[in-house]
Amino acid sequence: MTAPTPGPAPRVGVLGAGVMGSGIAQVTALAGCPTTCVDPDPDARARGAELVVSGRFGLDRAVERGRITRTDADAAVARLAFADDLAAAAAADIVIEAVPERLDLKIRVFRDLDHLAPAATILASNTSGFPIQAIAAATDRPELVIGWHWASPAPVMRMAEIVRTPVTADATVEAVTALARRCDKNPIVVNDTDTSWGFVANRVYFAMIREAQRVVAEGVASREDVDQLMVDCFRWPAGPFGMVRGAGSGWS
Ligand SMILES: NC(=O)c1ccc[n+]([C@@H]2O[C@H](COP(=O)([O-])OP(=O)(O)OC[C@H]3O[C@@H](n4cnc5c(N)ncnc54)[C@H](O)[C@@H]3O)[C@@H](O)[C@H]2O)c1
Missing domain, CATH: 3.40.50.720 (NAD(P)-binding Rossmann-like Domain)
Structure with a gap:
């Protein structure tokens, strides 16, 4: 502190x-x-x-x-x-x-x-x-x-x-x-804006999630591989799908 x-x-x-x-x-x-x-x-x-x-x-x-x-x-x-x-x-x-x-x-x-x-x-x-x-x-x-x-x-x-x-x-x-x-x-x-859902953090975050989902839907890579690539590339603590799981569970 x-x-x-x-x-x-x-x-x-x-x-x-x-x-x-x-x-x-x-x-x-x-x-x-x-x-x-x-x-x-x-x-x-x-x-x-x-x-x-x-x-x-x-x-x-x-x-x-x-x-x-x-x-x-x-x-x-x-x-x-x-x-x-x-x-x-x-x-x-x-x-x-x-x-x-x-x-x-x-x-x-x-x-x-x-x-x-x-x-x-x-x-x-x-x-x-x-x-x-x-x-x-x-x-x-x-x-x-x-x-x-x-x-x-x-x-x-x-x-x-x-x-x-x-x-x-x-x-x-x-x-x-x-x-x-x-x-x-x-x-x-x-x-604040009344024209979209989300402020800054979630608008940018969900744009990333949408693209990760498209990559999987197009058969380019699995969810696990997308997560691992993003962790290895950007040193994120978790990939996009791992982040969604973590946020839903309070990271418990
Ligand atoms: N979970 C996340 O990662 C996260 C992150 C940022 C913001 N938020 C936002 O925070 C808010 C709460 O999310 P959460 O994940 O803690 O939800 P949650 O479901 O874990 O907790 C919500 C609590 O509110 C209580 N509740 C319902 N009606 C109530 C009332 N009238 N008065 C007082 N309490 C009441 C419920 O009993 C429940 O315990 C949501 O708006 C959510 O979008 C969540």
Whole structure:
């Protein structure tokens, strides 16, 4: 971890305790933010809490690897609560939504959050690619709505693709990039668009996946050989098909 960011740590709410939400909550708690992670599914909450402590990318493993101290890990666990009530996550300075990738669900969740959260609370979505302006339009605070696209596994990957709409306030962008830096991520601010699915990382990634699928469909090479060629050629950690498998499983 880099040196801690000065200033008070914001209170963070995370929606969804799945692959992404539990990892995001782990990161913000470790960064010093009191964090509440909400999921209506008790099994998801139990699994998420277990991943944070003893998962492959969890706190225990980070201690074993010497990346953090046992004191850091224990303090992060003490800062992190799991709950079933949306209001518990809404009572925060910044809420990060990581519910399943369905636009109708995200719109409903943002509408509810808008009613429950204090007027100054920033609402961020970890959508993989829905236009942030479509989500912001569900609220009466579009200037406080922003995209914060994380990569999996959240505790490891440094990507923070920060997506601003034409009406996102500069102060919102500043607060979220500051939190991303506090979390030891590398924030890059990009512009939202309502004409395509995906921001930068996923548009480029899926163009590569589409071409890899065409190569296989044309009988040029097998999936395994495409993967091996790309690893050998570009030193990628996995080939295109391996990346799709890894992203789907949280690299577990
Ligand atoms: N998995 C990835 O590699 C990845 C990477 C970047 C972004 N994303 C995005 O992150 C989001 C979450 O993906 P995931 O892979 O963690 O999904 P997931 O299915 O693992 O977890 C989603 C969780 O949200 C919970 N949930 C459903 N409705 C809810 C509600 N109203 N309030 C709170 N929680 C609710 C579910 O019970 C589930 O536990 C999606 O938008 C996805 O596109 C995923």
